[in-house]
Amino acid sequence: MKRAFLLGLLILLLPTLCWGIVYIDIEAPGHKTLPIAVAPFMGNPVLGTKARQILKSDLEYTGFFNVLKEDTFLGEKPSAEVDFKRWQLIGAYLLIKGRVEKSGNRFQLDLRLYDVNKGLELLAKRYTGAENALRYAVHRFMDNLMQVLSGEPSVFQTMIAFVYKTKRGKEIYITDFDGYRPRSLTQFHNICLSPKWSPLGDKLLFTSYKRGNPDVYLLDIKKGIAKRIIHYPGLNIGATWSPDAKRIAVTLSIKGRQGIYLVNNKGRIERCLVRSSGINVSPTWSPDGKKLAFVSDRSGCPQIYILDLTTNKISRLTYEGNYNVSPAWSPKGDYIVYAGIKDGHFQLFMIRSDGSVIKQLTDGDSDCQSPSWSPDARFIVFSRDKRLFVLRLCDGKVFPLLKTLPGEQSQPNWSPWLK
């Protein structure tokens, strides 16, 4: 019953959450998917099967396509010409054709997207590279496809950073958006927490106890170098870059008072933003960089507040429930997602940044925590009972991120678009 209600809410929300493209009638009620056919690839059969499989699972990841089953296909002579009639007959609106050739350990992949009803080629791309880059060529095509169909790329060239519990501590890990190839970035054999991507996606900020105190480290992913940059006595946690990448908001506890400070990229304090005798933690920037949401216990229990950086005014955002934490501001700016205790469980909620609308996103007997938005704001990654899951906002579907990695995972953070 509750679930049905939740689904109803999400359906009502669809027009705002899902993409406004010409290929989906966003005015129509309910969640509609576009029927798409992926023809068997020509050329090298081994690489062809592999590439096609990746493409199909990428299409399914979005939640916007109905990937037609192969046994309905009428078959087509392998030729450059497309027989649109044959695809129209099985109900396909869109068609993808591919060809992959192999020479040595390199591939050449051609992918074309067609509008079946109009008989139009919408997209044609050729990618070459070493064999292990094949899946990334397909991912790149998918972002091109989403760009053409929705006016914006999706998550296919993004990664997710998270905290992974090992025998000797907690380390920072990253994985592809689809959970492929989780790998460690740190081997501190110590406690590492709260990874946050830089706006360009080339660096990570995180907190570690490597040198005893919880200090903020800056990790250059390409160079593989971590440097301690914010290390004031006391807490140095929750460091988050401003959208222009010039400043960092971070919780420090200077002279016994906990506050959120603005520091530059070298860790020098520019000014104090919020300070009180209580708790002030977990800052998150609005995408225009003019506001900061954070958690404070000034009301007696943790609630989410918004600081207007131009007027320095602080206003309380959440009033429902008595334990609301981990805010994350949507990259579109309209909503803030957070974790709050309701009926005894941590659930994810979405609240408009003016506080006017609250929507519960998760339900059930487990604890959902640490939400983070995808850069296209169509997905939220979060931890549920120490495992990572992805919530697809257009239909409310929740699926596990890391299917094969055992062990405790927490504090996921979705990267920006990586180019």
Next chain:
Amino acid sequence: MRKNHLLALFVALVLIFPLACAHKKPALEVPQAVTPKEKAPAKEAAIPEQVVKAPEEGKVAKVEGEQLSEEELAKQKQMAKERSFKQEIRQFEGEDIYFDFDKYNIRPDAASVLEKKAQWLKVHPNVRVLIEGHCDEWGSEEYNLALGERRANSAKEFLVNLGVDPSQISIISYGEEKPAVVPPAYCKDVQKIMHSHGIRPNHEVPSVYLGPNITLCMVDACQKAWAKNRRCHFVVIQY
């Protein structure tokens, strides 16, 4: 019930009494006069005289090199002193203070522990101590880091108010990262039950809420574990 107790007491007394008396009997007995078997000799024989001296004041035996042994003595004394100081440190470090859920105010039970600690720190001004703030596993990691820091800070402020030099104290928060007690695996289920009835970790759980696999004993064990993790731990880092 009460009557039964009294009866039992009476029976016990009756049983014990003769025993107690039997024990005392020899003391009451009058010693009998010994009758000499033979007549005493008319003249006493001369007894050779013996000179008795009180024993001299004993001296501790000295073994080769008086000087060294005194040094050693001092050393031993020093070591004993150190041992007892280390014992004091162990005692100081061994006692944590505890907090209520999501709170960082000093409870009365913690205050009396802190008073003892303050006394000791004032007597040993060279001692430097690190106060670690910890939390239970309820709540978000980042909020708990902040909460642990507030707890350590409360403890520090309390000690400073009692006259401890603030430079003797540093603080650190470990949030929920280093629990003193890892709660048993079933505490996840206990937490779920408590969550679903909106019961805070330190509040009582009515038995009617419990499922078939959870007993009140288990709830108790979990609550004890969580309570042990909402703490400040004290470490002497220099002396």
